[in-house]
Each structure stands twice: as structure tokens, then as C-alpha cells.
Amino acid sequence: MEIKTHTHTRYILGALAAGFMLMTAACKKNSADINAVNKPVVEAYLVAGQPLSLKVYQQKDLTDTATYGVALTGLSINVSNGSQTVKLTEGAGGTYTYSDAAFITAGKTYTMQFNYNNATVSASTLMPGKPxxxxxxxxxxxxxxxxxxxxxxxxxxxxxxxxxxxxxxxxxxxxxxxxxxxxxxxxxxxxxxxxxxxxxxxxxxxxxxxxxxxxxxxxxxxRVNDEYINILSSNTRGSSQNLVNTPTNVVNGLGIFTAMQADTxxxxxxxx
Missing domain, CATH: 2.60.40 (Immunoglobulin-like)
Structure with a gap:
């Protein structure tokens, strides 16, 4: 039976986001990567047939116990599926959405782009077919x-x-x-x-x-893409003396912009 309800989707995205937040909080910030603290963190899990939702926030400090970093507001974020480009609507807490569920379909490549700190932040992902x-x-x-x-x-x-x-x-x-x-x-x-x-x-x-x-x-x-598997498989839960940067598919940023389909x-x- 295919997942058709928003309740199931919210659980899936919540489970993925919970693991992702632990990983992004563990990004190492040393002199070799000092610019990382100024990069925006993008978090988006595209699900076929569901509205698009994307969250953008500042990277957290290792000692920060908040769930997310400070929300980044006032951004102009565009997402393209190769034939149509839409502008996301800003909501609360650094969340940007596009409500037309028909926009997200299998087989298309989705590209996200916005400007931040005089740099173009971008990422792309392919929507896989159903399991x-x-x-x-x-x-x-x-x-x-x-x-x-x-x-x-x-x-x-x-x-x-x-x-x-x-x-x-x-x-x-x-x-x-x-x-x-x-x-x-x-x-x-x-x-x-x-x-x-x-x-x-x-x-x-x-x-x-x-x-x-x-x-x-x-x-x-x-059914997921390599960018999610890379984060899932990354070793970011060591001690404070052995932290590594979390893999990302976001250019000039951190985080993940990925797509998936599900069956249950x-x-x-x-x-x-």
C-alpha cells in the first residue's frame, strides 16, 4: 500500500530530520574550515505528490542545545524541475514552501537556488521512482x-x-x-x-x-538518493576530539537537499 497521508509523510520527514540535526550540529569548525560558520544550512526532503518544504538556518555551535540554529529569513528561493521554476513562500522559522503538490513528480531533477552573503547557494536532486x-x-x-x-x-x-x-x-x-x-x-x-x-x-x-x-x-x-545515504553513513558521532564535517550536496552551504519515494x-x- 502506498503512503498517501500527510501523517505518514510527517513521520518519515521527522525521523530523517532528527538524525540530520544531530549530524549538522557535529560539524567541525576549525581554522581549516572557519568559513563554514557563515554558511547557511539547508534541509529539504522532497516527497512525490506532497507540497515542497525547505528550511534554512545558521549552523549551530557545538555547545548550542537548541534544536535548530537561528532561522534565516528574507531569502528569495527558487526551485526548478527543468521545465518550471517556482518561488517558495516564506513562512515561520526559516521555512519556505510551495503548496502545489503536483510540482513534485518522479523522474525529474529539482534544482534549488538562492543568494546569501554575496554567494549563490544551490543544490540539485533527482526524484526517484516508487519502490x-x-x-x-x-x-x-x-x-x-x-x-x-x-x-x-x-x-x-x-x-x-x-x-x-x-x-x-x-x-x-x-x-x-x-x-x-x-x-x-x-x-x-x-x-x-x-x-x-x-x-x-x-x-x-x-x-x-x-x-x-x-x-x-x-x-x-x-527509495532514496546517494546524498542521504552519505549523511546516514558519515562518522559524525565521535568525541569532540574526532569530529568531521558532515557530507553535503549544497554548494556554498551545508545540509541536504534530497528526494525520496515511499511505500508502507x-x-x-x-x-x-
Missing amino acids: AGFKLTDSVFHEPNIIDPAYNDKVLQTVTWSNPDSLQHILLFKNLDSNPFEIIAVRSNRKPSFEINTERTAIYNITQNTFKYYGHYQVILL LNLRVTTQ
């Missing part, structure tokens, strides 16, 4: 009553999809329960909701250690 052939072995997963370490890698169920071209996909397991019940026997550090980088494969194997919590899940498959299935994790 195809998304399937679960079963809509119910029975967690074994006894967790045997000898069978940690035994495949109990699978998530599969079509991926003949080895495209990038992310799996999100979203727990829908307000107070999920922990599977005590499982030695896992995962939260109720978690994401998996599928490493260009077309299958994810579910084992006795996959879930840390029982409950109802949405299993969301995202339902799964219930229960006792055997």
Missing part, C-alpha cells in the same frame, strides 16, 4: 519464547522488494504503540522505531533479535 514489489513474508511476526544465541542469525521472516538496478533503499520500522512492551530476552539497543540502511540489496532478514519491542509497526520502504506495509510483533 516496487514491496512484500512481507507475513503480516504477523512471532517472537520466539526462548531466545537461543545459537540461532541469532536464523532467518524467521523476510522483507523483500524489487531492485534490479541496486538502487538505494532505507527501511523504517515505526512502532505505533503509545507504550510499547519490551521483549526482555532480546539483547538489543534498538528503540521502538528504527531505520536500516539496506546497502542496495532487495531483502532484509528478520531474526529473533530484530525487534526489541512487541507491538504494531508500519514497515516503510524509502503493516506488521504486528507478538509472542509465539
